[in-house]
Each structure stands twice: as C-alpha cells, then as structure tokens.
Amino acid sequence: MTAISGGKTYHHGDLRNALICAAVDLATEGGPERVVLREAARRVGVSPTAAYRHFEGRGELLRTVRTHARTRLAEAMERAAAREPGADDPALAAERRLAALCRGYVGFAVEHPGLYRAAFGAVRPAGDPPADGAASPEPEIRAFTLLKEALEALDRAGGRRSAAGAAAWSAVHGLSLLLLEGPLRRLSARRRDDVVETTLAMVVSGAR
Amino acid sequence: MTAISGGKTYHHGDLRNALICAAVDLATEGGPERVVLREAARRVGVSPTAAYRHFEGRGELLRTVRTHARTRLAEAMERAAAREPGADDPALAAERRLAALCRGYVGFAVEHPGLYRAAFGAVRPAGDPPADGAASPEPEIRAFTLLKEALEALDRAGGRRSAAGAAAWSAVHGLSLLLLEGPLRRLSARRRDDVVETTLAMVVSGAR
DNA sequence: TGTACATCAGTGAACGCGCGTTCACTGATGTAC
DNA sequence: TGTACATCAGTGAACGCGCGTTCACTGATGTAC
Numbered sequence: 099m100t101a102i103s104g105g106k107t108y109h110h111g112d113l114r115n116a117l118i119c120a121a122v123d124l125a126t127e128g129g130p131e132r133v134v135l136r137e138a139a140r141r142v143g144v145s146p147t148a149a150y151r152h153f154e155g156r157g158e159l160l161r162t163v164r165t166h167a168r169t170r171l172a173e174a175m176e177r178a179a180a181r182e183p184g185a186d187d188p189a190l191a192a193e194r195r196l197a198a199l200c201r202g203y204v205g206f207a208v209e210h211p212g213l214y215r216a217a218f219g220a221v222r223p224a225g226d227p228p229a230d231g232a233a234s235p236e237p238e239i240r241a242f243t244l245l246k247e248a249l250e251a252l253d254r255a256g257g258r259r260s261a262a263g264a265a266a267w268s269a270v271h272g273l274s275l276l277l278l279e280g281p282l283r284r285l286s287a288r289r290r291d292d293v294v295e296t297t298l299a300m301v302v303s304g305a306r
Numbered sequence: 307m308t309a310i311s312g313g314k315t316y317h318h319g320d321l322r323n324a325l326i327c328a329a330v331d332l333a334t335e336g337g338p339e340r341v342v343l344r345e346a347a348r349r350v351g352v353s354p355t356a357a358y359r360h361f362e363g364r365g366e367l368l369r370t371v372r373t374h375a376r377t378r379l380a381e382a383m384e385r386a387a388a389r390e391p392g393a394d395d396p397a398l399a400a401e402r403r404l405a406a407l408c409r410g411y412v413g414f415a416v417e418h419p420g421l422y423r424a425a426f427g428a429v430r431p432a433g434d435p436p437a438d439g440a441a442s443p444e445p446e447i448r449a450f451t452l453l454k455e456a457l458e459a460l461d462r463a464g465g466r467r468s469a470a471g472a473a474a475w476s477a478v479h480g481l482s483l484l485l486l487e488g489p490l491r492r493l494s495a496r497r498r499d500d501v502v503e504t505t506l507a508m509v510v511s512g513a514r
Numbered sequence: 515t516g517t518a519c520a521t522c523a524g525t526g527a528a529c530g531c532g533c534g535t536t537c538a539c540t541g542a543t544g545t546a547c
Numbered sequence: 548t549g550t551a552c553a554t555c556a557g558t559g560a561a562c563g564c565g566c567g568t569t570c571a572c573t574g575a576t577g578t579a580c
Contacts, residue, residue, distance in 0.1 A: 109541090109542060109543070109555080109556055109557070110556080110557080113556080113557090131339075134532085134533070134534090135533085135534065135535090136532075136533065136534075137532095137533095144557075144558090145557075145558055145559065146533095146534080146535085147535085147536085147537095147557080147558070147559080148556070148557055148558080150535080150536090151555085151556055151557075152556095155534070155535075156533090156534065156535095218483075218484075218487075218488045218489065219483075219487050219488065239489055242489065262504055262508060264481070264484070264490065264501045264504065264505065265477065265481075265501070265504045265505035265507075265508040266508070267480070267484065268476075268477050268478075268480035268481035268484055268501075268505050269473065269476050269477040269480055269505075269508070270476075270480065271480035271483060271484055271488070272475070272476035272477055272478065272479035272480020272481065272482075272483065273472070273473070273476035273480065274480075275426075275427075275479060275480065275483060276426075276472070276475065276476055276479055279426075279427050280426045280427065280479070281426065281447055281450065282472065293472040293473070293476075296470055296472065296473045297472065297473035297476050297477075299473075299512065300470060300473040300474070300477070300508065300509065300512030301508065301512070303511060303512050304507065304508030304509070304511050304512045317522080317523055317524070317574090317575060317576075318523080318524080321523080321524090342565085342566070342567090343566085343567065343568090344565075344566065344567075345565095345566095352524075352525090353524075353525055353526065354566095354567080354568085355524080355525070355526080355568085355569085355570095356523070356524055356525080358568080358569090359522085359523055359524075360523095363567070363568075364566090364567065364568095
C-alpha cells in the first residue's frame with residue numbers, strides 16, 4: 099500500500115494519508131504490535147514529530163489502521179460471495195453465499211495475517227478498562243453484519259434458527275487464528291483446505 | 307499463583323519455580339506480552355540477572371508459561387466434563403460430554419483471559435520463520451485432543467463425520483477470543499451465555 | 515569431626531535499544547488589503 | 548498585481564522509560580580428604 103501522491107515539498111501535502119498507508123503496511127507485515135509511530139514516520143520520510151500534527155498519538159493511528167483493516171476484510175468477503183455462482187433453489191443459494199463469505203473471511207486472514215490481527219483484538223492503550231457492563235457488541239462491523247445477513251437469508255429460505263451469527267463468526271474467526279498463529283499454522287495448503295471445508299460444513303449445517 | 311516454599315536465604319532454593327509462578331501471574335494479569343523477565347524477577351525479589359541461571363532468556367520463560375497455561379486449560383475442560391451428568395443413551399452422553407468440554411474451554415478463557423492468550427498465539431521471538439512447509443498440527447495439545455476424542459466418541463455412538471475436531475476447536479477458540487478481546491467483549495453475562503450456547507449447538511449439530 | 519576448596523547461585527552496575535512524546539523552533543503557504 | 552503577516556506543517560534535539568542482556572564479581576554450599 100503506497101501513498102498516491104507526493105510532491106517533494108517541505109509541506110508534504112497528504113501526510114495523514116501517507117502515514118496511514120505506512121501504518122497499514124506495518125500491520126500487514128507484523129500485526130498491530132508492529133504499528134510503531136516512529137517507523138511509520140521514517141517510512142514516509144518525515145520526522146516522528148510531524149505525525150502529531152495529524153494524530154493524537156500512536157493510539158489514534160492504530161485505531162485508524164483497524165478501521166481500514168476491517169473494511170478490507172469485508173470487501174474480501176463480498177468479493178468471494180460475488181464469485182460464487184447462484185442457484186435456483188434459494189436455500190441452496192443462501193447456503194452457498196454463507197459458505198463463500200466464510201471462505202472469503204478465512205482467505206483474507208490467511209493472506210494478510212497481520213492486517214487481520216489488526217482488524218480485531220482489543221487495541222488496549224496500556225491500563226485498559228477491562229470489559230465491563232452490559233452494552234451490545236460493537237456496532238457495524240461489516241464482516242459480522244455480512245455473516246448475520248447471510249444466516250438470516252438462509253432462515254428465510256427455509257431453515258429455522260437465528261441469532262447464530264456469532265456462532266458462525268466464532269468458527270471462522272477461531273479457525274483463522276488457529277491457522278495463522280495457533281497450532282494449526284504449519285499445515286500444508288491441502289490439509290488446511292480440508293480443515294476449512296469441514297468447518298464451513300459445520301457452520302452451514304449448524305444453521306440449518 | 308504463589309510459590310510454595312521460601313527459606314529467606316541467599317540461595318533461594320527454588321528460584322526456577324518461583325520465577326515460573328511469577329510469570330504465570332503476569333500472564334494471567336495481562337497476557338503473554340506482560341510476561342517480562344525483569345518484572346518476574348522483581349516480584350520474586352531477586353535481581354534480573356539471577357533468572358539467567360535458570361532460563362536461557364525471556365523466550366524460554368514464556369514458553370514455559372505457555373505449557374503451563376495449556377495444562378491448566380485442559381484440566382478446566384476435564385473438570386467441566388466430570389461435572390456433567392451421564393446419560394443412558396451413549397449418543398446423548400457423548401453429545402453432553404462434547405458440549406461440556408467446550409463450555410469448560412470457553413469458561414477458562416473468560417475467567418483467565420491473559421493465561422488463555424498465553425496458551426495459544428505464536429510466541430514469536432522477533433524475526434520468526436513464517437509458517438512454512440507441511441508438518442502436522444503441533445502434537446499433543448491436550449485441549450485439542452480432548453475435543454477430538456469427544457467427537458470420535460460421538461461418531462462411534464452413532465453419527466457419521468469425523469476429523470471435525472479442528473472445526474469444533476475453531477468455534478470455541480474463536481468464540482473465546484471474540485468474547486475476550488474482540489467485538490463481543492462488553493456483552494452482558496446473560497447475552498454471553500446465549501452466544502455460548504448457540505455456538506455449542508452449532509458444534510454439536512455440526513458433528514451429527 | 516574439621517577444614518580446603520571447587521562449584522553453584524546469587525549481586526549490582528552498565529550496555530544499547532527503540533519507543534512515545536514534548537519542546538522550542540522555522541520554513542512554506544495563502545489570504546487581506 | 549504586490550506585499551505583510553497570520554497560520555499551518557514541518558524540523559531536530561532531547562526527555563524518560565523499561566526492556567533484555569552481559570559483565571565481573573562474591574557469598575553460600577557441600578564434598579573430598
């Protein structure tokens with residue numbers, strides 16, 4: 099991810115964006131913990147201090163990266179679903195869409211491990227207020243919404259069950275993490291696909 | 307987790323163990339990244355250097371913590387399964403055991419978030435060799451073995467399907483993480499239980 | 515039973531590192547007249 | 548069209564921090580004789 103513009107002037111012109119791009123690169127390379135303000139500035143060719151004209155500090159930069167990463171993930175899922183052929187039977191079509199979305203999810207995670215990890219995981223700014231109170235799940239994470247809608251469509255097309263969104267999400271999220279940095283890393287591509295398909299079967303059949 | 311002994315002599319007597327306990331405490335409080343050699347030594351009341359008599363360095367300390375955490379997790383699962391009443395119908399019994407193990411898994415994760423995160427997640431010692439080659443999943447992670455065996459028992463009791471172990475694991479792992487540090491943290495205990503049970507239903511029905 | 519001495523298990527000072535952040539500053543930009 | 552000047556967006560040096568790790572050391576321990 100490289101910044102678009104770049105007149106080599108004293109005033110950068112688009113430093114905020116350039117820093118975000120650099121930070122996204124960093125996350126892609128090594129996950130959220132590699133998002134380091136000084137390094138992002140270094141890559142853009144600017145003094146660390148300059149970043150403070152555009153961000154409150156490291157925290158804000160990291161949050162921006164996370165948002166970006168979530169968007170990319172959702173896009174990957176939608177792309178995967180778009181590639182999926184439809185079906186006359188609406189139930190079958192709904193199943194296929196669900197599976198495709200999940201596949202897109204895991205695929206993104208496997209392809210961009212660092213960015214994926216940046217997308218989730220608490221960005222705890224040292225001394226975090228530990229999860230308290232009621233409150234709903236954070237609103238509008240598109241990846242999650244996509245899964246939920248796909249499950250609802252599956253319901254409408256004939257099944258029972260609902261609110262299984264979180265379950266589906268859990269499965270694909272967990273699978274991604276186990277493949278990425280857990281004990282399932284080191285799997286051959288072949289075995290990995292097996293595991294993915296088995297999990298998808300569970301998700302789909304669990305929703306039926 | 308406090309060390310057992312402690313004659314206040316110049317020679318500590320059981321420093322290795324004491325350091326491990328301190329490190330486990332640290333992980334419990336803040337996850338693997340909070341496992342800091344200097345802090346562990348500080349808590350034991352010993353100079354940082356002393357740790358090097360017993361560990362290669364931070365990496366070895368962290369690996370030891372991980373092993374410990376995995377053991378504790380497996381124990382929690384087995385305890386949960388032991389609490390579960392049996393059933394005459396072996397298929398039902400197998401289902402219950404599977405669900406209980408999963409519940410134990412998620413329960414442990416929710417109760418000991420830091421320790422749980424220390425149990426999995428690559429301990430990458432900076433400049434890690436990225437997941438390559440074939441190789442199987444890491445051997446003998448008891449938590450995983452437990453799930454796998456439960457699924458096999460379920461098969462034997464009547465179902466089809468097998469090798470769904472990874473799928474089940476993915477689900478509980480993902481769920482745990484979403485609850486712990488993902489967008490599902492902040493859920494009320496009530497809604498959390500809903501989500502847990504829905505996911506478990508998916509796991510069990512997916513194995514059927 | 516007493517003693518010399520090798521070894522074991524600590525100490526404390528210091529190293530270099532990279533981080534986030536603050537400070538006082540200065541060069542570039544664009545707007546009012 | 549030209550100029551004064553406020554503002555904006557950079558710079559570079561410095562801060563304190565805590566980390567992992569190394570070094571040369573010393574006090575405690577236990578064993579051979």
